[in-house]
Amino acid sequence: ERRRAVSNLPGPMCPPLLGALHIMSSMNPKTFIKVSGENMRKYGPLQRVWILNRLLIMSADSEINEQLLSSQEHLVKHPVYRVLGKWLGNGLLLSDGKVWHQRRKIITPTFHFSILEQFVEVFDQQSNVCVERLAPRANGQTFDVYRPVCMAALDIIAETAMGTKIHAQAAESTPYAEAVNECTALLSWRFISVYLQVELLFTLTHPYMKWRQTQLIRTMHDFTTKVIEERRRTLEEQQGSKLSPSPDDDVGRKRRMALLDVLLLATVDGRPLTNDEIREEVDTFMFEGHDTTTSALSFCLHVLARHPQVQEKMLEEILRVIGTDRKRPVTIRDLNEMKYLECVIKESLRLYPPVPLVGRKLQTDFKYSHSKYGDGVIPAGSEFLIGIYGMQRNKNEFPQSEEFIPERHENGERFSPFTFIPFSAGPRNCIGQKFAQLEMKMMLAKIVREYELLPLGEPVECVINIVLRSDTGFQLGMRRRNDTQ
Numbered sequence: 044e045r046r047r048a049v050s051n052l053p054g055p056m057c058p059p060l061l062g063a064l065h066i067m068s069s070m071n072p073k074t075f076i077k078v079s080g081e082n083m084r085k086y087g088p089l090q091r092v093w094i095l096n097r098l099l100i101m102s103a104d105s106e107i108n109e110q111l112l113s114s115q116e117h118l119v120k121h122p123v124y125r126v127l128g129k130w131l132g133n134g135l136l137l138s139d140g141k142v143w144h145q146r147r148k149i150i151t152p153t154f155h156f157s158i159l160e161q162f163v164e165v166f167d168q169q170s171n172v173c174v175e176r177l178a179p180r181a182n183g184q185t186f187d188v189y190r191p192v193c194m195a196a197l198d199i200i201a202e203t204a205m206g207t208k209i210h211a212q213a214a215e216s217t218p219y220a221e222a223v224n225e226c227t228a229l230l231s232w233r234f235i236s237v238y239l240q241v242e243l244l245f246t247l248t249h250p251y252m253k254w255r256q257t258q259l260i261r262t263m264h265d266f267t268t269k270v271i272e273e274r275r276r277t278l279e280e281q282q283g284s285k286l287s288p289s290p291d292d293d294v295g296r297k298r299r300m301a302l303l304d305v306l307l308l309a310t311v312d313g314r315p316l317t318n319d320e321i322r323e324e325v326d327t328f329m330f331e332g333h334d335t336t337t338s339a340l341s342f343c344l345h346v347l348a349r350h351p352q353v354q355e356k357m358l359e360e361i362l363r364v365i366g367t368d369r370k371r372p373v374t375i376r377d378l379n380e381m382k383y384l385e386c387v388i389k390e391s392l393r394l395y396p397p398v399p400l401v402g403r404k405l406q407t408d409f410k411y412s413h414s415k416y417g418d419g420v421i422p423a424g425s426e427f428l429i430g431i432y433g434m435q436r437n438k439n440e441f442p443q444s445e446e447f448i449p450e451r452h453e454n455g456e457r458f459s460p461f462t463f464i465p466f467s468a469g470p471r472n473c474i475g476q477k478f479a480q481l482e483m484k485m486m487l488a489k490i491v492r493e494y495e496l497l498p499l500g501e502p503v504e505c506v507i508n509i510v511l512r513s514d515t516g517f518q519l520g521m522r523r524r525n526d527t528q
């Protein structure tokens with residue numbers, strides 16, 4: 044019955060019982076993008092694939108994606124996300140049902156515009172530190188920009204969302220960031236391999252990797268536990284050992300409630316959140332809040348280095364809006380005024396979406412209607428993978444789709460909103476979207492104002508390490524600009 048339901052959709056030959064295991068076995072984090080691109084060219088943007096008895100719908104089709112992502116019904120994440128479960132628990136990224144609803148409701152106000160406005164001060168200060176830390180690199184030599192950007196993103200998420208300064212940029216090494224790097228690389232193998240997704244098979248066939256995974260997760264949990272304890276202590280000190288919400292500061296303004304404060308003070312079903320529940324949200328936001336923006340910023344700086352004319356146009360806008368005075372803090376109003384910078388960021392997120400694919404498991408039948416495939420039903424139990432990377436490079440939607448052309452985002456978008464979805468869309472979209480956009484604007488404006496980015500080193504080679512990364516790193520050169528010295 045399931046085969047009949049999707050017989051109208053194209054896809055590779057799937058022999059009975061085994062299905063397309065041969066295709067899956069040719070995929071790894073390095074080849075995934077290439078192999079799925081080839082399949083898309085062969086079978087089109089919407090395909091059905093059988094793997095053993097599992098039915099997978101691979102979609103880079105904006106019509107279908109719009110219907111699925113906008114629905115209030117299909118919100119359960121794909122089972123592959125479970126490989127992150129030991130690390131992120133039931134945090135917002137992985138949870139579903141009542142837990143997800145309750146948590147999303149508690150957390151949404153912590154990303155409200157008025158709170159983001161106060162975070163901009165932190166973006167400003169930490170971007171200044173990043174610009175300073177980059178100074179020794181501004182010598183015209185090739186280097187990888189990933190680490191300095193990653194440390195700045197960590198400082199920013201810790202100080203804003205967790206209310207805790209961790210001084211990652213000042214540190215020689217940051218075991219948490221190193222563990223995230225290694226763990227996401229390890230987990231991305233499990234993401235793509237059908238059998239390694241099963242915890243027992245993974246443990247039996249790869250005991251060393253399992254041991255290493257446990258160690259890395261312990262390092263990350265130790266770090267986030269410390270962040271929570273520190274914040275709890277500060278709150279207790281501030282409020283005379285009594286955790287009671289005090290929304291106003293000394294002069295009666297609304298006090299900034301960091302995400303972690305809200306979690307420490309929240310009650311759900313009449314009880315406070317347990318330590319484990321708080322930790323899984325802190326793990327989720329520390330990871331999602333720095334790894335994605337690091338990827339986005341690193342790709343953007345790399346691609347800008349290869350497009351001097353775009354840098355020039357950006358610089359003109361930056362100097363017009365924020366000027367050359369490094370002591371003047373950059374405000375949210377300044378950031379909102381930089382429209383060309385916004386186009387640059389969008390175009391970089393189109394070519395290099397930090398989250399290259401998202402997945403759902405259908406709990407009920409998904410009824411769709413499509414201009415090419417007509418009305419149909421994808422049966423409950425099927426798995427749905429949305430290929431953001433492939434869709435955003437579709438040449439029918441984006442002329443010269445492989446080229447970096449920020450101007451295509453000027454004067455309103457000429458493509459459907461569901462063709463360009465780096466932050467996903469619908470009820471399970473990215474809660475940190477505005478936060479990320481403001482952070483990126485601040486960092487890019489400050490770096491480009493200070494340094495000219497040079498097209499040095501190897502080009503990027505996209506790999507999927509849970510988020511999108513580059514196998515060759517993010518190489519470029521830098522030179523201090525004369526006009527801002």
Ligand code: HEM
Pocket residue numbers: 135136137147204327328331332333335336339396397398400401402464465466467470471472473474475476478479
């Ligand atoms: C350029 C940066 C970012 C990109 C491209 C991005 C992209 C995404 C995407 C595509 C999703 C949907 C994932 C899925 O359905 O599996 C998502 C979810 C999420 N993002 Fe982001 N993200 C970014 C930055 C951030 C930041 C800065 C934070 C936190 C401060 C954050 C927190 C989250 C959380 C918690 C979710 C899960 C939301 C839910 O399911 O309710 N992200 N993000």
